[in-house]
Amino acid sequence: MSIDTIDLSLEIWRQKDSKATGNFETYALQNISTGMSFLEMLDVLNENLTRAGKDPVAFDHDCREGICGMCGAVINGVAHGPEPETTLCQLHMRHFKTGDTLVIEPFRSRAFPIRKDLITDRSALDRIIQAGGYVSVNTGGTPDGNTIPIPSATAELAMDAASCIGCGACVASCPNGAAMLFTGAKISQLCLLPQGQPERTERALAMVKAMDTEGFGNCTNERECEAVCPKGISIRNIARMNKEFVKATFFG
Amino acid sequence: MELNANIPSGPLAEKWDNHRFSSKLVNPANRRKYRIIVVGTGLAGASASATLAEQGYEVSTFCIQDSPRRAHSIAAQGGINAAKNYQNDGDSIQRLFYDTIKGGDFRSREANVYRLAQVSNNIIDQCVAQGVPFAREYGGTLANRSFGGAQVSRTFYARGQTGQQLLLGAYSALSRQIKNGKVTMHTRQEMMDLVLVDGKARGIVTRDIISGKLSSHSADAVILATGGYGNAYFLSTNAMASNVTAAWRAHKKGAGFANPCFVQIHPTCIPVHGHFQSKLTLMSESLRNDGRVWVPKKPGDSRRPGSIPEEERDYYLESKYPSFGNLVPRDVASRNAKEQCDEGKGVGTTNLAVYLDFAEAIQRDGKATILKKYGNLFQMYEKITASNPLHEPMMIYPAVHYTMGGLWVDYNLMTTIPGLFAIGECNFSDHGANRLGASALMQGLADGYFIVGTCIANYLGSNPLATVEASEQPFTEALKQVQANIARLLKSSEGGPEGKLTVDEIHKELGLLLWDHCGMARNKEGLEKALKELPLIQKKFWDTVYIPGTGEELNQSLERAGRLADFLEFAEIMIRDALAREESCGCHLREESQTEENEAKRDDAGYSHVSVWEHMGDGEEPTLHKEDLIFENVTPSQRSYK
Ligand SMILES: Cc1cc2nc3c(=O)[nH]c(=O)nc-3n(C[C@H](O)[C@H](O)[C@H](O)COP(=O)(O)OP(=O)(O)OC[C@H]3O[C@@H](n4cnc5c(N)ncnc54)[C@H](O)[C@@H]3O)c2cc1C
Ligand code: SF4
Ligand code: FES
Numbered sequence: 050m051s052i053d054t055i056d057l058s059l060e061i062w063r064q065k066d067s068k069a070t071g072n073f074e075t076y077a078l079q080n081i082s083t084g085m086s087f088l089e090m091l092d093v094l095n096e097n098l099t100r101a102g103k104d105p106v107a108f109d110h111d112c113r114e115g116i117c118g119m120c121g122a123v124i125n126g127v128a129h130g131p132e133p134e135t136t137l138c139q140l141h142m143r144h145f146k147t148g149d150t151l152v153i154e155p156f157r158s159r160a161f162p163i164r165k166d167l168i169t170d171r172s173a174l175d176r177i178i179q180a181g182g183y184v185s186v187n188t189g190g191t192p193d194g195n196t197i198p199i200p201s202a203t204a205e206l207a208m209d210a211a212s213c214i215g216c217g218a219c220v221a222s223c224p225n226g227a228a229m230l231f232t233g234a235k236i237s238q239l240c241l242l243p244q245g246q247p248e249r250t251e252r253a254l255a256m257v258k259a260m261d262t263e264g265f266g267n268c269t270n271e272r273e274c275e276a277v278c279p280k281g282i283s284i285r286n287i288a289r290m291n292k293e294f295v296k297a298t299f300f301g
Numbered sequence: 302m303e304l305n306a307n308i309p310s311g312p313l314a315e316k317w318d319n320h321r322f323s324s325k326l327v328n329p330a331n332r333r334k335y336r337i338i339v340v341g342t343g344l345a346g347a348s349a350s351a352t353l354a355e356q357g358y359e360v361s362t363f364c365i366q367d368s369p370r371r372a373h374s375i376a377a378q379g380g381i382n383a384a385k386n387y388q389n390d391g392d393s394i395q396r397l398f399y400d401t402i403k404g405g406d407f408r409s410r411e412a413n414v415y416r417l418a419q420v421s422n423n424i425i426d427q428c429v430a431q432g433v434p435f436a437r438e439y440g441g442t443l444a445n446r447s448f449g450g451a452q453v454s455r456t457f458y459a460r461g462q463t464g465q466q467l468l469l470g471a472y473s474a475l476s477r478q479i480k481n482g483k484v485t486m487h488t489r490q491e492m493m494d495l496v497l498v499d500g501k502a503r504g505i506v507t508r509d510i511i512s513g514k515l516s517s518h519s520a521d522a523v524i525l526a527t528g529g530y531g532n533a534y535f536l537s538t539n540a541m542a543s544n545v546t547a548a549w550r551a552h553k554k555g556a557g558f559a560n561p562c563f564v565q566i567h568p569t570c571i572p573v574h575g576h577f578q579s580k581l582t583l584m585s586e587s588l589r590n591d592g593r594v595w596v597p598k599k600p601g602d603s604r605r606p607g608s609i610p611e612e613e614r615d616y617y618l619e620s621k622y623p624s625f626g627n628l629v630p631r632d633v634a635s636r637n638a639k640e641q642c643d644e645g646k647g648v649g650t651t652n653l654a655v656y657l658d659f660a661e662a663i664q665r666d667g668k669a670t671i672l673k674k675y676g677n678l679f680q681m682y683e684k685i686t687a688s689n690p691l692h693e694p695m696m697i698y699p700a701v702h703y704t705m706g707g708l709w710v711d712y713n714l715m716t717t718i719p720g721l722f723a724i725g726e727c728n729f730s731d732h733g734a735n736r737l738g739a740s741a742l743m744q745g746l747a748d749g750y751f752i753v754g755t756c757i758a759n760y761l762g763s764n765p766l767a768t769v770e771a772s773e774q775p776f777t778e779a780l781k782q783v784q785a786n787i788a789r790l791l792k793s794s795e796g797g798p799e800g801k802l803t804v805d806e807i808h809k810e811l812g813l814l815l816w817d818h819c820g821m822a823r824n825k826e827g828l829e830k831a832l833k834e835l836p837l838i839q840k841k842f843w844d845t846v847y848i849p850g851t852g853e854e855l856n857q858s859l860e861r862a863g864r865l866a867d868f869l870e871f872a873e874i875m876i877r878d879a880l881a882r883e884e885s886c887g888c889h890l891r892e893e894s895q896t897e898e899n900e901a902k903r904d905d906a907g908y909s910h911v912s913v914w915e916h917m918g919d920g921e922e923p924t925l926h927k928e929d930l931i932f933e934n935v936t937p938s939q940r941s942y943k
Contacts, residue, residue, distance in 0.1 A: 066854070082575050084686075089577050096805065099858065102798045104849055107857055109367065111540040113580040116465055117371040135684070143687055164511055165855045172488065175368050179480040183473035184432045188352040188750045189423070191430035195387065198441030208434040208460060211469065215370055244432040 054080045055147040059094065061106055062154040064163055071163070073152070083143035087130060088113060088120060090142055108167040115139040115279065118214030121221070122167045123154045128218035128277040136216065136279040156221035160228070160264045171217045173263040174231055180259035181252040182235040184244045197243055210237040212280045219274035219282075225266030230274040232256050233290035234282050240293055253293040302557055302915045304928045307711040308412045313934050314394075317416045320712070324755050325762025332357030335761055338505055338520040340492045340547055342369030342475065344468055344742060345725025346526030348749030351474035354483035356754055361518060362475070363487045363507060365542050370472045373528055373540035374745065377464025378585050380448055380456035381742040383421040388445055392453040394418045399935060400451060401740060405705075405733020406887035406903060407937040408560070408911070410930060412712060413730045420751040421743050425457055427750055431470040435459050448587075448738045456739045461585065461677055467742060471749070491860065492547045493783045495523065495554050495721065498775050501766070502551075502721035506776070506783050510860065513853040515783055517776035519769050522720045522757055525551060526749070529704035529726040531564065533868045533875065534820075535805075535812025537701040538570060538583040544864040545871045548708050548727055552871075556716040557913040557926065559709035559729035561871070562879035565702050565736050565888050566821050568634035571685055572654040572698035576809075581700035582685060585678055586738060589627045589634070591662035591671065592695065594618050596655050600645030606656055606694050617641060630940075632735055632821075632888040632901070635699035639821050642698075649696045658694035699821060703741060705732040705888075706878070709913045709928070713756040714748060720760060724748035729911065734887025787852040790862050794848045801847035804861045810838050811869060819872075819879050824892040828880040835876065839869045874914045874923055881925055884908040905937050 056079045064071030078097075081090050088110050095105035110120040115136040122137055124130035130140045145151065153167065161169040199207075211234070219230035236253055239245030245252070268287055275284045309320040327335065335358050339350045342364040350362040364372060384397040397418040402409060425443070429435065435457050436444040448456040459466035478484040489510040496504040496517065504519040530545035531537040552558045569584045595614045602609065617637060619626045629637075638655045641647060648654050663671050668691060672679065679690045686696070708716045708723040710730055715722050725745040732740065769775075793801065818831035842865065850856040885894040885901035886908070894902045910927040917924055 082577065084574055085577055086579075086685075089579050092579055092805070093577055096803055099803050099847065099849055100798055102849065105858060107855055111366060111371055111542050112373070112376045113541060114376050114582055116462070117366075117373075117375050117540065119366060119371045139684055141685065141687070168855070171367060175370070175476065175479075175488075178473065179476040183477045184430065185477060186427075186430045186474075187355045188348075188427060188474070188754075191423075191426040194385070194425045194429040194435075195442045197429055199437050200441050201437040201439050201444075204434050204437040207432075208436075208466075211434050211466060212460075212462060214465075215368065238434065239432055242432050242434070244430060 053083045058150040060152045085142045087140040088138045107165040113138040118216040121216045128222045134281050158220045158226040177259045181255035207238045207241045210234045218277045222273040222277040227268045228265040229268045229287045233286035237286040237289045250297040253297040257294050313415050324759035327758045327762050336520040338523045341526030343372035343374035344745035345749045347471035347475045349753050354478035360484045363490045373543050374468045375465045378461045380458035380463045380739045382455050382739040383425045388454045390453045392455050404737035406735050409733035417731050420747045424746045428470050433466045433470040494779050495551045496779045498769050501719045503769050506779050517771040519771040524722040526725045527727045531701045534701045534815050535808045546867045549867040549871050553916050556718045557709035559911050559913045560706035561875045563705035566635045566699045567702035568699045569697045570700035592657040596641045596646040654696035654698045656694035657697045798847045801845045807842045808865050822890045823879045831876050
């Protein structure tokens, strides 16, 4: 583990609350250990700001292990920063060098209102799941797990889709603000599995409708979502969703 | 404080059935008249909320994060146990029960652990039905692996993301009930206090994290599913928002707190490498199946690992524990790593690490095989440390991981406050002193999906409750108290930051105190010292913490300060509990209680009990009560790993 340090200039979006107008503020940060994660770098900045009597930068985070999907910001125009398949909390400062200027702003999308600084409200994604991203099964009375055999390749494919962490980077990076990678991943997981079959049609229709209601845009194959997704979710899931939707619309 | 565990009579295998039969029911038509508050949306809280709503109750659910899907449970990697015996290797409910009670070093209740083993199988069926993509064999049946030294393969998994997939399953069931209008979901709301009416739990006070607004919520019963308190140590493998606040507030209102000193330390985490560090990342324990642990024989040897010849390396686990070698249990592996570092043989820039070396395994099985087994873990390690375990040994060090202590509950998962239930990591009940891997996920889901529903019905069915509204006096009083607490937290910030300390600076001090004296190994002298130093840190906090901003806005420093204030109080019973338990058991090593071979020595005659602390008022010494543990079906035996 190297203990090199770097000096950075940060331009960070500051916005007091949903109603206030925001602006970029510039901060100089010295002696940042390259072993730090991006969020630890922000911790250091916040400790400095606090000691100086200023308002620390608000940002969302929880697991700091790349799995809860709570962290996320746009770094120099790229959601979750420059490293492929990496959440912000797993991005390390060794990927930057002394003298770099980092422009840090929240995930921007009509459907994600800003709450403060880098914190946005991504509850629209929850409402998409509430529209049908589940198998309607009550607790209890379920058959033995092995009575539903699933080929391991299918289970793996479902797992690929299921590994979406709901961070919303796909939305933030899409020129249309579409949530199709996120929604496509959930629809795919469930339509690949036998458990998802009974509600397959209804689910596709309801979830697509929910996306529209929330104000998300439509996919025009820009592939920006796939490029920034920290979990490597493939746009094949969008194709699968479109197919499900068309089938549901025309063949019920 | 009366501690009646309410364990049903009859033979062990029939207790739960008998209990379900004798428990009161609530008529389906009446269920909608009852309101239940669930705090927390981890495995325990999400599964409980969904299940109770399906049964017809009106449920209000709260969590700190922006979405219920983000609860700390999401991070669990390894897997979940069940006694399915799908592998035909001799597993059974009886065996899972026995392994779990033995793994807890005979410091948990027989009846609870047996019930856990019984319902474990339903959990897997439930999750499969929800569409949780568990790993499968080629023939399509569920795959299993062995975990944590168990001799049967009973662990179900979904890649290295089992917690994620199980939580998303429970979250989807919860989402369905939110849509149905049976669960009112309150995100970004922090429970600040519990409200009692006529001695019963009837509601909570919460703070809206976005606006800072306080509000009261009333109900007929309150379920806490707020997780563990590992973050008392500042550095841990827990999510940053994990805290003890809800449980501690309940404790101050009369709920007994059980075994607070039982903390599990995980041996294979990425070591600390700077004082800015916020988080310790766990590396799956499965790495010890092929990795060999060693340190240089000579203290202070700072050569790179590759230039230290074989004969100058100390494979200390293999030489000390020839039959288990690198696969000794978590506590033994953790303690031995610390011991080596204390002797000056630690490696890395901080000398607080040991090597976990795959060189021999790679030579034996080839790179491809090792990468197939551990590829994603190697990647994760390299992402964080920029070092490739194929070329250089990993560096690992123990970290605080899981807390077995929690609110004391009886067989009905009810605390000593009527109407207040605690489930998942937030209660103490099933793990004793040394939780095994893959059993915490099992307990969270067992409590939430299959146990708490029966218990709630029994409580509501046998306790007539007057209606209360959140506008009544006990609620307004509690709200005022919370307001006053927030004002008190902000008091020392008047006049600016000059000469003051940040919340994290003080939290780090508390963490260090606990790690040094109430961590992997404890002794009387150290614990007494910690008990003396704790009030100084508490005073420093109240006198000099600087929190920018106000209480009426999104204020993350204030959130952390509130949680730290509770950790600072809670630390006292943690230390007192460790001091009172003069035996070693499980993860709790009292240095004074060791065998001649330096192994932990349990004292069944003196300590076969649960220690339960009662709050006697601020500034008063807490009182220790004991629930005796009675073993009718297993015979406690001493552990040996030689
Ligand atoms: C890295 C890691 C790996 C693990 N791997 C495994 C494994 O492989 N197998 C295994 O069995 N176990 C594992 N564990 C342990 C296991 O994950 C946890 O014990 C378990 O998930 C706890 O679940 P829970 O539902 O009790 O609480 P949590 O998931 O911690 O949920 C707590 C909930 O309470 C809410 N909350 C807390 N305080 C408040 C408040 N004051 N107001 C409102 N809401 C509040 C939070 O928002 C959250 O929703 C692992 C743990 C870690 C850290
Ligand atoms: S699809 Fe990828 S980018 Fe979009 S929410 Fe899921 S994990 Fe995040
Ligand atoms: S903090 Fe959880 S994914 Fe980054």
